[in-house]
Amino acid sequence: MIKKNLLIGALVVVALLLGLNLGGDKLVPVEAPKLGALSSPDIQSNWLRVGGVLREYRSKELATATTTICSFQAPAATSTLVFASVNFSTGSSTAITLVLGSATTQFATSTLIGAETWAVGSGVTGAVTHVATSSIATGNTKIPPNYFVNWKVNGLGAALTSDKLLGTCVAEFVVN
DSSP: OHHHHHHHHHHHHHHHTOOSSSOOOOOOOEEEEEEEOOOOOOSSSSSEEEEEEEEEEEEEEEEEEEEEEEEEEOOSSSSEEEEEEESSSOOSSEEEEEEEEEESSOOOOOOOEEEEEOOOTTTEEEEEEEETTTTOOOOOEEETTTOEEEEEEOOOOOOOOOOGGOOOEEEEEEEE
């Protein structure tokens, strides 16, 4: 009898050691929910939706060897241009006129959004900014789907050519 009890006890211990579950519920692994977070304050996407409002952003270096120094394609839906800016990292004493407009191509300013005459002292950098409520706005800030918003420069001459205008441009759209 003692041998029988020892044998049963040994089998129970072996079963427990091998992890056998006699008649119990099976353990089913549960997949953890996938959570995401930003690892820095930089958002890599060029759009952001907050509270149902979609904003799209554009940024690039100024183009050289052309009078259209910056061109952005608007979103694929009717949108409002709420901000556009050109930041020059080179300066000139030559007065130039910057024209901001929209068109079906990236080389025209068919619909005038605004214009600004700009001149700074030689070697001084500067920026020209357009916001929908600024004094240079004409009210043409509603941009049709896939149109282009273009910064064009007028008044260039031998002393100041577009290849000497270096810098960046940015734009912000709210999709209607």
